[in-house]
Amino acid sequence: MAPVAAQTMDVKSIKSVAESPALSSVPSAYAFNINPNDEADPNDPEFAIPIVDMSLLTSGSPDQRSKIIHDLVKICKEWGFFIAINHGVPESLMKGMIDACHGFFSLPDEEKEEFKSGNDVLEMFKYGTSYNLALDKVLLWRDFFKVRVHPEFYSLYKPACFSEVSMEFSKRTREVALEITRAISESLGLEPNYIHDAMNMDRGLQMLAANYYPPCPQPEHAIGIPHHTDHGLVTLLIQNEMNGLQVEHNGKWLTVNGPANGFFVNLADQMQILTNGKYKSVMHRATVNNKATRISIAIPHGPSVDTLIAPAPELLEKEGQAPKYIGMNYKEYIQLQQSGKNYMKSTFDHILA
Ligand code: OGA
Ligand code: NI
Numbered sequence: 001m002a003p004v005a006a007q008t009m010d011v012k013s014i015k016s017v018a019e020s021p022a023l024s025s026v027p028s029a030y031a032f033n034i035n036p037n038d039e040a041d042p043n044d045p046e047f048a049i050p051i052v053d054m055s056l057l058t059s060g061s062p063d064q065r066s067k068i069i070h071d072l073v074k075i076c077k078e079w080g081f082f083i084a085i086n087h088g089v090p091e092s093l094m095k096g097m098i099d100a101c102h103g104f105f106s107l108p109d110e111e112k113e114e115f116k117s118g119n120d121v122l123e124m125f126k127y128g129t130s131y132n133l134a135l136d137k138v139l140l141w142r143d144f145f146k147v148r149v150h151p152e153f154y155s156l157y158k159p160a161c162f163s164e165v166s167m168e169f170s171k172r173t174r175e176v177a178l179e180i181t182r183a184i185s186e187s188l189g190l191e192p193n194y195i196h197d198a199m200n201m202d203r204g205l206q207m208l209a210a211n212y213y214p215p216c217p218q219p220e221h222a223i224g225i226p227h228h229t230d231h232g233l234v235t236l237l238i239q240n241e242m243n244g245l246q247v248e249h250n251g252k253w254l255t256v257n258g259p260a261n262g263f264f265v266n267l268a269d270q271m272q273i274l275t276n277g278k279y280k281s282v283m284h285r286a287t288v289n290n291k292a293t294r295i296s297i298a299i300p301h302g303p304s305v306d307t308l309i310a311p312a313p314e315l316l317e318k319e320g321q322a323p324k325y326i327g328m329n330y331k332e333y334i335q336l337q338q339s340g341k342n343y344m345k346s347t348f349d350h351i352l353a
Contacts, residue, residue: 013109013129013143018214025217030139032223034287040252047254050075052265054176055086057183072187076275080267080282081247083258084180084236089172091261096161097169098240101210101295103159105143115145115156121334122205122305124154131225135340141222141288143212150174150206151304166208170299173236174206176263177301180234188275190314195274198312199233199303205330206301211286213244213294224286224294230268231337231347232302237264242294248283255287269333269347270303273325276311305331325351 017023040047052072056064075082104112115127119134127145130136148154149170155163178196185194195201213224224244237245245264246253256264272281286296303309310327328336328351337347 011129011133011139013112014139014141015105015143015212015214016109018141018216023217026141026221030141030222032138032221032226034220034223036220038253039246040249040254042255042257047249047252049254049256049258050079050082051258051262052082052084053086054084054088054179057179058088069183069187072183076184076187076267076271076279078280079247079249080272080280081249081256081284082265083256083262084176084265085259085262087176087263089169089176089263093165093169093172094238094261096165097297098238098295100159100162100165101145101212101297102240104145104156104162104210105212105295107158111158112143112145114158121338122148122331124148125156132338138223138226140225141213141216142224142286144210146207146209148205149208151203170206170208173263173299174301177206177234177236177299180265181301184234184271184279188278188312188315189318190312194312194314195233198274198307199270199309200307201233201301201303203304204302205232205305206299209298209300211294211296211298213242213286213288213296215290215292216288217290219288219290222288224288227283227285229272229281229283229347230266230298230300231270231334232268232300233270233274235266235268235298235300237266237296237298239264239296240294242289242292244286244288244294245296246285246287253285268300268302269337270309270330272348273309273351274312274315276315276319276321277324278315278319303330305329305334309333323353326353 117123117126125147129143130140181195182192216222245256266282269281307330308327311323
């Protein structure tokens with residue numbers, strides 16, 4: 001095959017492609033077919049997305065808390081996805097964060113390119129288009145940036161408001177994510193701090209990853225992000241007023257539509273490994289639309305990068321199971337996921353025990 005990397009070195013931002021007045025169809029480098037027959041009917045009760053009221057975890061009665069933890073078992077096994085409401089992060093802060101990201105993407109391309117950086121998975125920040133231009137077979141209808149916000153906090157220096165908003169937002173979403181890991185630990189019959197401690201989350205990797213999906217003239221012939229699972233433990237996601245996230249459930253793609261101030265929460269690969277496959281790292285993707293720009297912000301939370309992740313011995317013993325996955329250091333796992341070998345696929349096949 002021709003060296004794709006060389007051909008795609010100078011790929012323009014999707015924002016500038018989408019804004020070109022002559023654009024009436026999807027350029028062939030971006031061609032991707034969505035099969036409408038694979039989509040779920042959102043009105044079918046089978047596809048009613050689970051909702052978790054976080055206030056009942058933090059300040060409900062003991063009965064209310066146990067009920068949620070009980071519900072989480074089924075949610076994490078069958079869905080690996082839910083919407084968290086009443087989580088305590090102010091709506092104004094969520095909106096401020098979206099606005100700050102919008103401010104960044106609205107900068108001229110030359111200014112955004114100051115943030116390009118190298119290819120190491122642990123760069124302080126990274127801006128680009130598509131996924132990985134050296135590997136992508138089809139270009140994606142999205143621009144993105146990622147910033148590492150924990151254990152050390154980094155920020156973009158443009159726009160001026162970014163640092164203050166992202167610091168507060170990162171801190172507050174971290175509290176929600178940690179509350180979720182406590183509840184999930186309990187749902188597994190473990191101590192509330194089990195996941196936090198075993199995964200060294202005091203030094204856990206947290207990113208702020210923003211996606212920009214401009215309107216697309218033929219949304220069924222392009223893709224924002226193709227199907228994938230996230231590599232960490234749990235990802236929180238917010239968006240502006242446009243939908244586009246789809247999760248795989250019972251063999252269908254379901255468009256997530258939920259309360260505007262909720263967090264979309266998906267379990268990720270390290271959670272599946274830790275629970276020996278009991279809990280599911282949900283397959284998901286981002287579709288595009290022809291009406292308005294969609295911005296989403298994913299906040300993945302993971303173990304510390306030097307943690308070795310393997311099925312929890314306490315769980316294996318309790319369930320009388322053999323480990324399904326071999327142990328691997330988190331940083332190596334991320335590198336494996338982002339290497340060409342697993343292009344946009346699940347990495348699990350490589351770590352089966
Ligand atoms: C991601 C992701 C989905 C979306 O950034 O990993 O899955 O809706 N994003 O933007
Ligand atoms: Ni994702």
